[in-house]
Amino acid sequence: MDRIIVVGAGQAGAACVAKLRAEGFEGAITLIGDEPAPPYQRPPLSKAYLLGDMELERLYLRPLEWYAENTIDLRMGQPVEAVDASAKTVTVGGEALPYDALVFATGSTPRHLPAEIGGNLRGVHVVRTLADVDAMEPQVREDGRALIVGGGYIGLEAAAVARKRGMDVTVIEAAPRILGRVACAETADYFRDLHESHGVTIKEGVGLECLDAADRRVVGAMLNNGEEHPYDLVVAGIGVTPNDALAAMAGVTLENGIATDARGRTSDPSIWAAGDCASLPFRGERIRLESVQNAIDQAEAVAKNILGAGEDYEPKPWFWSDQYDVKLQIAGLNLGYDRVAVRDGGKARSHWYYKGDDLLAVDAMNDPRGYMIGKRLIEAGKSPAPAVVADPESDLKALLKA
Numbered sequence: 001m002d003r004i005i006v007v008g009a010g011q012a013g014a015a016c017v018a019k020l021r022a023e024g025f026e027g028a029i030t031l032i033g034d035e036p037a038p039p040y041q042r043p044p045l046s047k048a049y050l051l052g053d054m055e056l057e058r059l060y061l062r063p064l065e066w067y068a069e070n071t072i073d074l075r076m077g078q079p080v081e082a083v084d085a086s087a088k089t090v091t092v093g094g095e096a097l098p099y100d101a102l103v104f105a106t107g108s109t110p111r112h113l114p115a116e117i118g119g120n121l122r123g124v125h126v127v128r129t130l131a132d133v134d135a136m137e138p139q140v141r142e143d144g145r146a147l148i149v150g151g152g153y154i155g156l157e158a159a160a161v162a163r164k165r166g167m168d169v170t171v172i173e174a175a176p177r178i179l180g181r182v183a184c185a186e187t188a189d190y191f192r193d194l195h196e197s198h199g200v201t202i203k204e205g206v207g208l209e210c211l212d213a214a215d216r217r218v219v220g221a222m223l224n225n226g227e228e229h230p231y232d233l234v235v236a237g238i239g240v241t242p243n244d245a246l247a248a249m250a251g252v253t254l255e256n257g258i259a260t261d262a263r264g265r266t267s268d269p270s271i272w273a274a275g276d277c278a279s280l281p282f283r284g285e286r287i288r289l290e291s292v293q294n295a296i297d298q299a300e301a302v303a304k305n306i307l308g309a310g311e312d313y314e315p316k317p318w319f320w321s322d323q324y325d326v327k328l329q330i331a332g333l334n335l336g337y338d339r340v341a342v343r344d345g346g347k348a349r350s351h352w353y354y355k356g357d358d359l360l361a362v363d364a365m366n367d368p369r370g371y372m373i374g375k376r377l378i379e380a381g382k383s384p385a386p387a388v389v390a391d392p393e394s395d396l397k398a399l400l401k402a
Contacts, residue, residue, distance in 0.1 A: 001100050002027040004306065005090050007080055007246060008105035009033025011042065012275030012295035014061045016103055019303035021070050027100075029072045032092055036077035037130055038064050043292060045133045046154070047322055050140065050161050059130070085250040085268055101270055101306045102250075104258055105299060106243035108276040108290065113149065113236045118211025123218040124234045127158055139233045142166030147221050147231040149208050151178030153321045155237030156191060159200050160323040167233070169200045172223060174207035184340045186351050187363045191323065198324055242277045242288060255279055257288045262312040264302035272306060274299040282315060285335070291319050316379055329368065331375035332361030341386035343370060350374065352389045359383040369396065376400055 004020060006013045009031050017031050033039065040059040048054035067074040075092060082091040089096040110126035113119030125136045140146075146162040148155045151173030163169045171178070179188040192202055203223070211234060212220035220230040242257035252266040253259040258273040260280050265272050275295040279288045289298075294315060301313035319330040337353035337360050348367035352374065353360045359382070362374030373396040377384065384399045 001025075001306070003030075003097075003099050004028070004101045004103070005030045005032065005097060005099040006103040006105055007032050007083075007090065008103075008107055008243075008275070008277070009035065009039045009074070009076065010105060010107050010275065010295070011039070011061070011292055012105035012107070012299040013103070014039035015296040016105060016274060016299040016303045017072050018062075018070075019300040020307070021072070023304060023307050025303075025307055030075065030097060031067070031072055032075045032078060032080060032090070034077065034079040035129060035131070038062070038067070038074065038076060040130065041292075042128070043320075045130065046127045046157055047161060050133050050137055051164065056130075080246055083246050083250040085252075085271065088270060099270070101272065103299075103302060103306070104244075104247050104266075104271065104273040104277055105275045105295075106246060106277045108240035108242050110154075110236065110240050111238045113208070113211075113234070113238070117208065118213060118218060119236070121211055121213050121218040121234075122216055123232055124211065124236065126236050127154060128240075136233070136235070140165045140167060144168070144233055145229075145231045146170070146233040146235065147172065147208075147229075148235050148237060150237035150239070151175070151180075151202065151204070152182060152237055152239070153179070155235070156195065156323055157321060158235045158237060159195060160198070162233070162235075163195075163198050163200055164324070170203065170229070170231075171195065171200060172203045172206045172208060174205070174224075177204050178202065183363060184334070184337070184351055184353065186340055186342055187365075190349065190365060191328075194324060194326060240276070240290065242279075244277055247271075247273065247277070255286055259286065262314075263305045263310070264298060264313060265305070272302045274302045280313065280315070282333075283335075287333075287335075289315055289317055291317065293318050316375075318375060326365055327368075329364045329371040330361065331364075331371055332359075332378040334361040337361070339386065341390040343367075343389055343392060345370075345392045350389075352386065354383070354386055357383055357385075373397060373400060 039061045110128045144167045146167045146169045148159045148171040207224040209222040209224045222228045247258040257279040321328040334353040341352040343350045350364040350367045350370035364371035
């Protein structure tokens with residue numbers, strides 16, 4: 001094993017190359033990114049960075065000189081042109097680079113609003129890259145009117161930032177309620193109340209019919225309930241799709257992203273995948289985990305397995321979201337839950353997801369203690385009775401010893 005190429009210079013790609021060096025790999029490493037910036041954090045983009053509370057350099061995962069110091073060939077702003085799995089080469093900048101192992105850490109792409117309803121107008125944005133946020137920032141102004149299309153966490157975070165910047169903000173969600181795919185009704189109720197208390201208008205069961213334009217710039221929107229309102233900024237938070245086109249070019253199996261085994265290897269034994277683009281086996285299903293934590297952990301596991309560790313990656317999912325003065329922390333995955341225990345401690349609140357008697361996940365709002373104990377319980381395979389966790393007087397920490 002002399003040459004490893006990692007395609008995708010995001011959180012997963014950066015974690016993978018760092019782990020390869022930390023594990024003692026002395027061969028050639030090439031990290032290829034299509035953005036002109038070195039690997040950087042994405043979560044602060046739509047929050048601290050957009051608000052002006054974080055400088056550009058603080059976004060970078062490592063100083064630029066770190067890559068040279070660790071003999072990592074970092075190629076920025078160079079999209080991959082071709083992957084030839086038979087020849088085991090990746091073509092970038094017209095040069096065919098040979099590899100012994102190839103890692104796809106290509107991430108995901110936000111879904112855009114269709115062009116036929118105005119999705120290509122100026123003033124219509126998605127939130128994913130540094131360029132996306134830099135393009136949006138001048139329009140996030142105090143006298144502006146923002147329409148957020150999609151009531152998931154990305155849309156709600158965008159709404160919170162726009163409102164904090166003084167904009168008039170409306171969120172529309174085509175499904176019957178916000179957070180419908182990712183959270184229980186109790187969590188949705190909590191965040192609906194939070195946003196409305198800050199002056200955000202939330203319209204559920206309402207979709208976008210079309211955008212109105214003047215001089216190719218958005219000036220308003222027609223909703224599918226017949227309402228028409230003026231807007232000068234539209235943000236689409238309608239989900240993402242895995243970036244698997246290069247993997248398809250390489251001929252590896254795709255299944256809701258790049259299909260891997262439990263060790264991160266694809267159907268081609270020389271090709272691996274990690275992060276948002278990869279689908280992996282989990283509890284008898286195949287899932288993709290779109291989180292910073294998974295990108296890092298899975299990429300590090302892949303790096304070790306490329307070097308022969310032979311260890312299955314066992315996800316321990318956790319996520320977070322910051323909205324106004326609320327920090328939401330999520331432990332576990334709520335797939336298949338059938339009931340929710342609500343622990344209301346006043347300012348601290350948590351929602352505990354169960355499938356039968358089994359604890360699956362916890363949503364904790366300004367409740368770091370509930371989050372940490374819930375996370376440890378889930379990882380230990382312990383499931384306290386719902387009535388116990390719902391009692392705000394019960395000692396959660398004691399449950400760890402039970």
